[in-house]
Amino acid sequence: MKPPARKDALKPLWRAAVLLRVITLVFAAGVVMTHDGEYARTWLAWSTIGAMALWTLVTSIHYLRPGRGSVWFTVVDLGVCCALMTLSRMALTHDQLAVDAVPLLPTVWVTSVVAVGAIRARVVGGAVFGAVISAFNYGVRGYVDTDLTRDMVLLIGVGIVVGMLSLNQVKAAETAERLAQAMRAEAATAERERLARTIHDSVLQVLARVRKRGRELGGEAAELAELAGRQEVALRALVAAAPLESTAGGEADLRPRLQVLTNDRHQVSVPATAVMVPEAAAAELAYLVREALENVDRHAGPTARAWVLLEDLGDEVVLSVRDDGVGIPAGRVAAAETEGRLGIARSIRGRVRELGGTATLETAPDAGTEWEIRIPNAKRGTR
Amino acid sequence: MSEQVISVMVVDDHPMWRDGVARDLTERGFDVRATAADASSAVRIAHAVRPDVVLMDLNLGVESGVDATRAITAALTDTRVLVLSASGEHSDVLEAVKAGASGYLVKSASADELVDAVGRTAAGDAVFTAGLAGLVLGEYRRMAAGPEEGSAPKLSERETEVLRLVAKGLTARQIADRLVLSHRTVENHVQSTLRKLQLHNRVELARYAIEHGLDADPEQ
Numbered sequence: 001m002k003p004p005a006r007k008d009a010l011k012p013l014w015r016a017a018v019l020l021r022v023i024t025l026v027f028a029a030g031v032v033m034t035h036d037g038e039y040a041r042t043w044l045a046w047s048t049i050g051a052m053a054l055w056t057l058v059t060s061i062h063y064l065r066p067g068r069g070s071v072w073f074t075v076v077d078l079g080v081c082c083a084l085m086t087l088s089r090m091a092l093t094h095d096q097l098a099v100d101a102v103p104l105l106p107t108v109w110v111t112s113v114v115a116v117g118a119i120r121a122r123v124v125g126g127a128v129f130g131a132v133i134s135a136f137n138y139g140v141r142g143y144v145d146t147d148l149t150r151d152m153v154l155l156i157g158v159g160i161v162v163g164m165l166s167l168n169q170v171k172a173a174e175t176a177e178r179l180a181q182a183m184r185a186e187a188a189t190a191e192r193e194r195l196a197r198t199i200h201d202s203v204l205q206v207l208a209r210v211r212k213r214g215r216e217l218g219g220e221a222a223e224l225a226e227l228a229g230r231q232e233v234a235l236r237a238l239v240a241a242a243p244l245e246s247t248a249g250g251e252a253d254l255r256p257r258l259q260v261l262t263n264d265r266h267q268v269s270v271p272a273t274a275v276m277v278p279e280a281a282a283a284e285l286a287y288l289v290r291e292a293l294e295n296v297d298r299h300a301g302p303t304a305r306a307w308v309l310l311e312d313l314g315d316e317v318v319l320s321v322r323d324d325g326v327g328i329p330a331g332r333v334a335a336a337e338t339e340g341r342l343g344i345a346r347s348i349r350g351r352v353r354e355l356g357g358t359a360t361l362e363t364a365p366d367a368g369t370e371w372e373i374r375i376p377n378a379k380r381g382t383r
Numbered sequence: 384m385s386e387q388v389i390s391v392m393v394v395d396d397h398p399m400w401r402d403g404v405a406r407d408l409t410e411r412g413f414d415v416r417a418t419a420a421d422a423s424s425a426v427r428i429a430h431a432v433r434p435d436v437v438l439m440d441l442n443l444g445v446e447s448g449v450d451a452t453r454a455i456t457a458a459l460t461d462t463r464v465l466v467l468s469a470s471g472e473h474s475d476v477l478e479a480v481k482a483g484a485s486g487y488l489v490k491s492a493s494a495d496e497l498v499d500a501v502g503r504t505a506a507g508d509a510v511f512t513a514g515l516a517g518l519v520l521g522e523y524r525r526m527a528a529g530p531e532e533g534s535a536p537k538l539s540e541r542e543t544e545v546l547r548l549v550a551k552g553l554t555a556r557q558i559a560d561r562l563v564l565s566h567r568t569v570e571n572h573v574q575s576t577l578r579k580l581q582l583h584n585r586v587e588l589a590r591y592a593i594e595h596g597l598d599a600d601p602e603q
Contacts, residue, residue: 200442200469205399208490212403215494233491236469264491269513269550271521272473307513307552311520314528322551370551 009173021112044091118162126159196239207232237262257286300325322370394425395440422451456483481584486510516550536579
């Protein structure tokens, strides 16, 4: 799916192609008027101009709509243009065709379809459409000479030039989009840093103070200190995490999604540089880790703590979730997996498999549990 | 004089925090010799009082504690810097460690953890949180994948193994048990991962200085 900006970028070119067809239609009609009465079949000549006018209307409506019609419509467009050129064989006399070189009925009107091909399929599309129209030009005339070859060079040339223009438009739009995204990200980062500083200077200092003094006072104050401490840890993790933004390529940094899971019992360790994975994988992995941590809270005992480690090995991303809770006795793992206790184990395995990775679970009595999730990153492996 | 009191200096721009930490440490028998609120006075005061351990906050208002850490560890070989910072300041913490800090503790750590960490830092051990281990692992991998892969320091298999376990929250004691090593050996592995990183950083800085002519004698 193309980002909307790329399609919009070509809007001026589509308009120009439509305008070109209207102008060349008027020219074609003028040429037929000039040779009126000299044709083998004058009615056919005027009918062709009528058909061209109708087709100009149809294509204008299609190409000015935001969807620009389908690719097939453009192929049909090319076919109609070639067919109308072919009608000249019947409308023009033999002398007009081969000796006097009177223009074919559509004349330069067919240039527009070459431009359309170029806008749609860049340089290759333009060159191919130009070549097809030239081939019909030779075919209808039935001979080869310098003038026809000059037409061919011009038609293919127009295709290539418009194709390059179209490519440039798309690239420029992409660059502008990337620039806009970078500026948005920068503004967001600056704002986040400002907020983080404010929170750091005010709320966090007070929470830290409450936690410290409360512990010293003991009793009920210590309970309050405990609560303040928890909020302090969570708030620090929140203001420190990078924004959850994804790139234009549909990739996202996995780190902030994991860092927000930090609290007084869960610690998250990540590299200092971004760990980019496809957006969908980032969401899925963050969800998995959240589930695994919730499972620790539910089953590993009231004092159990958990650690999340994110590693980027280049061709794969490794996620470890370890807890120091009660663990599971050997031989009970399979049973536990089917019961509620490790019911999520199956869900984790299934989800990791869908991401093309592997998940292993290690556990022993009183030794906690440890998940290791490995997700291959084929795209970056070849970087 | 055999059981020397450990002297400490606290650097933080927040008076409330600075005084709280100083009081905690004094109560536990440390000699809090000085405090500082900004990077430049931290370097100046450290030169004057030569503490065993500098507790360094990285977020000193507009200044960063990283340069102060580099200046202090470069000039005062007997002074160690322990970074005490808000969690998650990733690149900052990593930079401070590369600049010579011998450890990192989050500000939300308890007073007991702080006292333990200061003691270990004074004894020359590297104080690693799981978070720092994750950062250091990531840094070695970044260097291995980077353009100067040849000159970059590498972790041995054992060091990687140890560092991963630290990052997963195991204590040195637990790691020693799991890998059937002595506690000392585990500490040495952890320390060596930091030392290699710091050495590489110094070499890189020197190379940069030479390439840019910063080492030239100003007289010439």
